[in-house]
Amino acid sequence: MFLRKIVSFIGKYVLIPFLSKILLNNKSRISWINVDRIGHLAMNTHLFFIKKKMGRLKDLNNYLIAPSIKSKKIANVSLLKMFISYSKKVEGVNIICSNLLYYFVQFFLDELKNSGLLYELSMEIVPDSEFSLGINTIEFDETQKKYGESILKKIQIPSNKKIVTVFARDATYLLNKEPNKDWSYHSYRDADIETYVDAIKYLIDMNYAVVRIGSEYSKKLNFTNENYFEYSLSEFKSEFMDLYLIYRSTFVLGNSSGAVDLADVFNVPWAAVNYAPFMVGSLGKESIYIQKKLINNNGVIVPFKDIIGNSKYYLFDGFRLKNDFGLEYIDNSPEEIADTAKEMYNILNGTFKISAKQKTLLKRYQNEYCQRSNWSKKPTQIAINWLEKNHHLYLD
Numbered sequence: 001m002f003l004r005k006i007v008s009f010i011g012k013y014v015l016i017p018f019l020s021k022i023l024l025n026n027k028s029r030i031s032w033i034n035v036d037r038i039g040h041l042a043m044n045t046h047l048f049f050i051k052k053k054m055g056r057l058k059d060l061n062n063y064l065i066a067p068s069i070k071s072k073k074i075a076n077v078s079l080l081k082m083f084i085s086y087s088k089k090v091e092g093v094n095i096i097c098s099n100l101l102y103y104f105v106q107f108f109l110d111e112l113k114n115s116g117l118l119y120e121l122s123m124e125i126v127p128d129s130e131f132s133l134g135i136n137t138i139e140f141d142e143t144q145k146k147y148g149e150s151i152l153k154k155i156q157i158p159s160n161k162k163i164v165t166v167f168a169r170d171a172t173y174l175l176n177k178e179p180n181k182d183w184s185y186h187s188y189r190d191a192d193i194e195t196y197v198d199a200i201k202y203l204i205d206m207n208y209a210v211v212r213i214g215s216e217y218s219k220k221l222n223f224t225n226e227n228y229f230e231y232s233l234s235e236f237k238s239e240f241m242d243l244y245l246i247y248r249s250t251f252v253l254g255n256s257s258g259a260v261d262l263a264d265v266f267n268v269p270w271a272a273v274n275y276a277p278f279m280v281g282s283l284g285k286e287s288i289y290i291q292k293k294l295i296n297n298n299g300v301i302v303p304f305k306d307i308i309g310n311s312k313y314y315l316f317d318g319f320r321l322k323n324d325f326g327l328e329y330i331d332n333s334p335e336e337i338a339d340t341a342k343e344m345y346n347i348l349n350g351t352f353k354i355s356a357k358q359k360t361l362l363k364r365y366q367n368e369y370c371q372r373s374n375w376s377k378k379p380t381q382i383a384i385n386w387l388e389k390n391h392h393l394y395l396d
Contacts, residue, residue, distance in 0.1 A: 020117050028063065029117055030119070031062060036075060037075050038075040038079065041079055044121040049083075049087075049090065050133070057119075059092070061094075064087070064121070065095075065102050065105050066095060066097045071102075076242065077239055105118075132378070134286075148240070151238075158209070161208065162207070164251055164341075165254070166193075166196055166212050166253045166254055167252065167255065167257065168190075169256070169259075170190050170193075170214075170215065186316075191255045191273070191274040191331055195332070198338040202341055206345055210229070212228075212230050213231055215259075216233060216237055218232055218233065231245065246262040251263075251268060251344050255275060256280075256282075264284040270287040272288070272290070278294060279308065279374075279375040281381070290340050290383050291304070302327060305372075305393065305394050308373050313327070343384065361395075365379070365394055
């Protein structure tokens with residue numbers, strides 16, 4: 001405790017002022033890359049490079065601090081390496097991998113914020129950000145693509161088959177990653193892979209190879225077909241292929257989690273299902289989404305329109321939502337998930353047609369519901385068939 005106080009004193013009153021004087025005078029600032037979870041590593045860093053590419057950041061030298069490449073803290077080393085490679089093409093950006101610097105920034109995070117030296121890599125700063133613009137940052141080189149294709153061949157996915165990746169978030173990943181922490185407050189985001197079977201059958205009928213991604217600890221789906229592949233439970237699972245399979249997908253079908261946030265990084269269309277919490281929506285250029293509904297203690301569905309204008313309900317903690325307001329989420333049905341897969345298929349194949357009535361409904365949703373949100377005024381790409389069946393949740 002005494003040593004910690006000494007280190008804190010030296011950092012706060014000696015090191016931080018010294019660094020601030022040197023770096024700020026040289027028009028430089030530092031950032032801390034959140035590497036613990038793949039979603040934060042992917043989306044926060046991608047957003048930084050989007051802003052840099054669009055000229056929306058000050059003309060400063062940016063030093064992005066990450067731990068050593070060998071660190072076990074990094075959720076996906078292959079992804080961090082791709083950002084490092086990309087950063088070398090961007091003027092004024094350097095990614096420094098150092099355990100010492102990483103823990104220094106972590107330890108003095110508040111002091112660095114107060115000094116003006118820190119630029120936070122965070123999606124929360126701009127919740128309706130630039131993801132929908134389809135701007136490219138990281139990319140696979142030809143050698144990586146050849147390697148990825150060689151693994152797909154070993155998985156026995158025919159080269160002429162288009163791929164749809166499917167994902168259902170469950171509790172097993174976090175329970176195994178950090179078994180001493182209670183993650184159950186996050187369980188409202190989980191989904192049952194068994195509810196995807198109707199959608200998977202449809203996609204196979206449409207001549208797709210369907211590949212399940214996710215945690216190696218997940219349960220096996222009770223479904224077999226020569227065009228369905230349990231990659232997440234196979235010997236071929238790797239950090240690299242976790243990325244490449246998303247990149248190679250025609251679209252992704254799944255609920256919100258770091259595993260599928262990569263779709264927005266690689267600009268792959270995302271048919272998002274079981275989306276929660278209620279105030280957020282899919283961000284990608286060609287994404288559509290449907291939400292988990294909310295019910296109260298009496299089992300009555302609560303319309304989103306009744307709570308969207310009140311930020312007190314904007315909770316990422318399922319326990320608090322239940323305890324404070326008597327609300328909990330219910331999963332999308334197999335039919336709703338299949339309908340969303342069909343809509344995305346039709347959109348991508350040019351067979352999607354929207355009626356005049358649906359256009360009016362979508363415009364009302366954007367102008368009357370989305371504009372009441374305290375999270376983001378940007379209209380989300382809601383699935384039109386879902387909206388038509390559930391318009392009473394959004395509109396008077």
